[in-house]
Amino acid sequence: MNEFILNLKKSFDDVCLFPHASIDKIDFISTMLKNDSFASIPNDYYEFLIISDGIILHSLELYGVEKHNRESENYHFPNLVDANDIFKKEKNPFMLNMILLGYWGLFAIIYDNNNKLYKLVDRKFFKTFISFKSLYEIFNHILNNIR
Amino acid sequence: MLLDENYYRDLISKLGLPEMPIVKVEKQDMPQTTLQKFYNDFNYITKKLLQFVFYNNIQDLISADFSNDAIMKMKNGILPENIDICLKKPFEYGGELDFSNLFLIKKRPFKTIIDQFIDEQVLNFNREKISSFSNGYELPNVLFVPSPKGIVFLPALKGFVGPGGNTSADIMTEIGSSMFVKSGGF
Numbered sequence: 087m088n089e090f091i092l093n094l095k096k097s098f099d100d101v102c103l104f105p106h107a108s109i110d111k112i113d114f115i116s117t118m119l120k121n122d123s124f125a126s127i128p129n130d131y132y133e134f135l136i137i138s139d140g141i142i143l144h145s146l147e148l149y150g151v152e153k154h155n156r157e158s159e160n161y162h163f164p165n166l167v168d169a170n171d172i173f174k175k176e177k178n179p180f181m182l183n184m185i186l187l188g189y190w191g192l193f194a195i196i197y198d199n200n201n202k203l204y205k206l207v208d209r210k211f212f213k214t215f216i217s218f219k220s221l222y223e224i225f226n227h228i229l230n231n232i233r
Numbered sequence: 234m235l236l237d238e239n240y241y242r243d244l245i246s247k248l249g250l251p252e253m254p255i256v257k258v259e260k261q262d263m264p265q266t267t268l269q270k271f272y273n274d275f276n277y278i279t280k281k282l283l284q285f286v287f288y289n290n291i292q293d294l295i296s297a298d299f300s301n302d303a304i305m306k307m308k309n310g311i312l313p314e315n316i317d318i319c320l321k322k323p324f325e326y327g328g329e330l331d332f333s334n335l336f337l338i339k340k341r342p343f344k345t346i347i348d349q350f351i352d353e354q355v356l357n358f359n360r361e362k363i364s365s366f367s368n369g370y371e372l373p374n375v376l377f378v379p380s381p382k383g384i385v386f387l388p389a390l391k392g393f394v395g396p397g398g399n400t401s402a403d404i405m406t407e408i409g410s411s412m413f414v415k416s417g418g419f
Binding site for chain 2 (some may be wrong): 102142145156159172193209214232
């Protein structure tokens, strides 16, 4: 993952990475999400957060365990708990054992722990468009489209 | 439950965007292949749109309070941070993937309000039967969607783009928007 992030920085000088998250905080948020019937944070996403607590790259946003104050743009970048709040309220059955990780253009990015897949689903209706076996695969798909 | 346009006009006002015009759209039968192509091509079209807006609507970008850095990124087809491209009419409701069906908007706080506005309608339609679904929501037959006139959404009171929550910036946006509506809006 370290090498992947280094290459990402080389390819996109405007990528916004965040300070790494602490293991204690990742564990805490992961447990919190699981207790609310979401998936816990998947292992490869966990590794990513240890390097950067989220990412902003053009229309791609992936959330971490901390909220980040984006002072230059005058807003707060949400964390995973905030991003998943809408599903918690609705007790949405098709988000059980899943977790919303972020957005990319018209897509939401979710992890489906039932099938161990990362999925691009449409933002409005949550229909699955394409699935990936790992964070690395979905990252590559998105980055190839951003280039 | 069928709710009329007045309900949704009130809703978008309460959410904080009273100046946003809305229109009713109806679900269309669209081949899955066409839909898939629209979603796949969206990223390419947005790059072209950003460059088009840079060369043709730069005054709107300034009026919408986009930073110089953001505007310069658009010249290269790069979507700047906290700016989003929104569909006026969703593809599933007859929207095409062309510039006339797209607009630029600040993501926070404005695009998140539009997302909330659409989510509310989708959830209203699905609330009774949601437990039977396994792959996303059922599409409502009718949706009310944002329909701003230009290619860049201009908030009623520029310069107050708060981080969300009960901040003074959001209160000012709300006051500004209310003033705008009282004065006749568009």
